[in-house]
Amino acid sequence: MNPFDLTGPQFLLFYIIFAGLVLSGLAFWRRRAELSPSTPRIDLSDPYLIAFLRGGEKEVLRVATVTLIDRGLLVRDGPQIKRAEDASPDSVRRPIERALLNKYARAGKVSWMFEDDGLSKACEQYAVTLQRARLIPDDYVYRARLVRLIIATFLLTGVGFTKVMIAIEAGRTNVGFLIVLIIASLVIAAAVSFPRLTESGREMIEDVQSLYRGLRNRASSMNAGGASPTNAGGAGVEPMMLAAVFGMGALAGSGSSYAEGLFRGHDKRRSNSCATDGDCGSSCSSSSSSSCSASSSSCSSGSSCGGGGCGGCGG
Amino acid sequence: MAVRDRFGLGWRAKLALGILSNLDRIDIVEVIADDYFRASHRERRALRTLAAQTPVTLHGVSLGMASSVPVDTKRLDQIARLCDEVEPVSWSEHLAFVRGGGIEIGHLAAPPRSAATVSGAIANLRRAREIVGVSPQMENVATLIDPPGSDRDEATWVSQIIRDSESDLLLDLHNLHANSVNFNFDPIDYISHIPPEQISAIHLAGGKWIGRPNARRLLDDHLHDVPGPVYQLLEEVGARATRPLTVILERDGNFPPVEWLLEQLDLARRAVARGRARRSAAAA
Numbered sequence: 001m002n003p004f005d006l007t008g009p010q011f012l013l014f015y016i017i018f019a020g021l022v023l024s025g026l027a028f029w030r031r032r033a034e035l036s037p038s039t040p041r042i043d044l045s046d047p048y049l050i051a052f053l054r055g056g057e058k059e060v061l062r063v064a065t066v067t068l069i070d071r072g073l074l075v076r077d078g079p080q081i082k083r084a085e086d087a088s089p090d091s092v093r094r095p096i097e098r099a100l101l102n103k104y105a106r107a108g109k110v111s112w113m114f115e116d117d118g119l120s121k122a123c124e125q126y127a128v129t130l131q132r133a134r135l136i137p138d139d140y141v142y143r144a145r146l147v148r149l150i151i152a153t154f155l156l157t158g159v160g161f162t163k164v165m166i167a168i169e170a171g172r173t174n175v176g177f178l179i180v181l182i183i184a185s186l187v188i189a190a191a192v193s194f195p196r197l198t199e200s201g202r203e204m205i206e207d208v209q210s211l212y213r214g215l216r217n218r219a220s221s222m223n224a225g226g227a228s229p230t231n232a233g234g235a236g237v238e239p240m241m242l243a244a245v246f247g248m249g250a251l252a253g254s255g256s257s258y259a260e261g262l263f264r265g266h267d268k269r270r271s272n273s274c275a276t277d278g279d280c281g282s283s284c285s286s287s288s289s290s291s292c293s294a295s296s297s298s299c300s301s302g303s304s305c306g307g308g309g310c311g312g313c314g315g
Numbered sequence: 316m317a318v319r320d321r322f323g324l325g326w327r328a329k330l331a332l333g334i335l336s337n338l339d340r341i342d343i344v345e346v347i348a349d350d351y352f353r354a355s356h357r358e359r360r361a362l363r364t365l366a367a368q369t370p371v372t373l374h375g376v377s378l379g380m381a382s383s384v385p386v387d388t389k390r391l392d393q394i395a396r397l398c399d400e401v402e403p404v405s406w407s408e409h410l411a412f413v414r415g416g417g418i419e420i421g422h423l424a425a426p427p428r429s430a431a432t433v434s435g436a437i438a439n440l441r442r443a444r445e446i447v448g449v450s451p452q453m454e455n456v457a458t459l460i461d462p463p464g465s466d467r468d469e470a471t472w473v474s475q476i477i478r479d480s481e482s483d484l485l486l487d488l489h490n491l492h493a494n495s496v497n498f499n500f501d502p503i504d505y506i507s508h509i510p511p512e513q514i515s516a517i518h519l520a521g522g523k524w525i526g527r528p529n530a531r532r533l534l535d536d537h538l539h540d541v542p543g544p545v546y547q548l549l550e551e552v553g554a555r556a557t558r559p560l561t562v563i564l565e566r567d568g569n570f571p572p573v574e575w576l577l578e579q580l581d582l583a584r585r586a587v588a589r590g591r592a593r594r595s596a597a598a599a
Contacts, residue, residue, distance in 0.1 A: 204364065315454060
């Protein structure tokens with residue numbers, strides 16, 4: 001069967017199926033190519049690195065801002081923020097925090113931080129680290145993506161425009177639907193080819209969310225700038241890590257619940273229901289929310305005890 | 316490269332941040348294997364990611380190895396698959412039974428210490444080695460009652476099993492401490508029964524006293540700090556064990572600040588170092 005002999009509607013159906021196969025193959029090819037054979041090793045305790053992985057530079061700025069507010073180094077003043085009177089940029093260790101304190105030496109809009117080159121520069125180290133770990137694309141990955149996109153474009157336009165030419169030669173002009181389909185498939189091909197994260201990066205953020213699910217389960221017991229009553233995960237950094245791993249929305253109910261409102265409207269790309277490889281500043285759903293952690297009972301799943309009710313662990 | 320003693324914590328979701336933030340002070344993490352038997356692909360992949368950051372050892376709680384009943388092949392397959400995926404440095408189970416007559420006890424129960432359970436445990440260990448590819452380290456358990464039907468003491472029973480099965484012992488020192496005070500025996504004498512070359516791992520934990528004043532029992536609950544006598548036993552093991560030890564601090568709830576747990580790990584490091592120094596001095 002020669003597909004170019006098909007009638008117009010039949011060819012449109014054929015082209016939809018063909019484009020679907022090409023796009024699926026493109027996505028599959030990219031995932032295979034960008035999946036590291038070994039699990040990368042990165043600092044999973046660095047909230048800014050995790051925030052960059054999950055949501056990029058803007059997410060680092062959001063997390064850093066909330067952290068500095070919780071620590072009393074930045075203060076909110078209506079729709080603006082400014083450095084606290086007694087705060088000094090030298091009192092913080094991380095470049096991004098120092099850059100933010102310098103930026104807001106005078107009161108300014110929250111949105112200003114997203115337009116500042118100096119703050120972008122302070123985030124560069126995270127991009128470099130994640131590129132080295134093949135979690136976000138480097139030049140090599142970009143080039144490979146481009147090659148795959150060119151091949152897909154060749155296939156999609158080649159088949160589509162061949163039929164267009166045949167139709168025009170036959171004196172038909174009703175090729176509008178096909179041209180729309182060709183353009184749509186090219187747009188989708190570009191989107192499929194260039195996600196923000198590599199496949200390893202997408203898996204890594206899912207894994208980090210799975211490992212840190214215990215944090216999410218007790219957001220409501222976290223105090224701003226402090227630790228939860230259990231105080232088990234490193235005082236002062238729990239809300240920061242919660243925001244880094246799951247987004248600002250995860251802070252709802254915690255002492256830092258103002259955070260989501262602080263950035264609302266300042267970044268149009270934010271979404272409340274983000275996938276793990278997109279820019280997002282809100283509550284990404286993690287894996288199973290069930291917690292294996294033990295309660296105050298002496299035996300429970302997740303412990304080294306032998307199961308449910310018992311007279312101690314014994315194990 | 317010389318292999319050194321390793322010190323780590325049991326992985327618990329609530330401790331995740333504390334553990335991942337202190338990998339410079341934690342050499343190894345122990346993960347409960349059973350939590351991942353029915354876990355999604357994504358959760359198991361997360362465990363692989365954890366294993367890429369720090370060495371992981373898997374700890375089983377449901378095989379019921381110390382029983383005259385053959386261990387369930389399906390459960391061994393599950394742990395074999397998990398070991399293949401995660402590539403832990405070791406895996407371990409308990410010298411306990413957890414089911415009988417088709418009924419799950421929900422507890423790590425000490426079996427009768429008899430010839431039947433010795434041979435049953437050895438057969439089960441052989442099956443485990445065949446299916447998983449590596450023998451588990453076997454852990455002594457705590458018990459509040461002296462198992463009825465026993466015809467030998469615990470030290471004899473444990474050492475027979477690990478010697479005849481050529482398995483390593485994961486010596487839970489709080490279980491040993493609890494049993495020694497509950498049943499009035501000398502824990503040092505117990506340790507001296509164990510072939511020192513077969514001690515490869517240690518568990519530390521805490522517990523609480525329960526019962527009436529004249530009939531008190533020490534309960535191993537993993538909710539309290541490691542008591543002083545356990546560190547003394549650890550020093551003793553450090554002085555005797557001929558191989559590098561993996562020492563895991565188990566804490567299942569009532570979590571203190573992670574720094575407090577790390578200080579207990581430091582105490583464990585110092586206890587083993589004292590024991591090793593004694594051993595070196597004796598050899599010199």
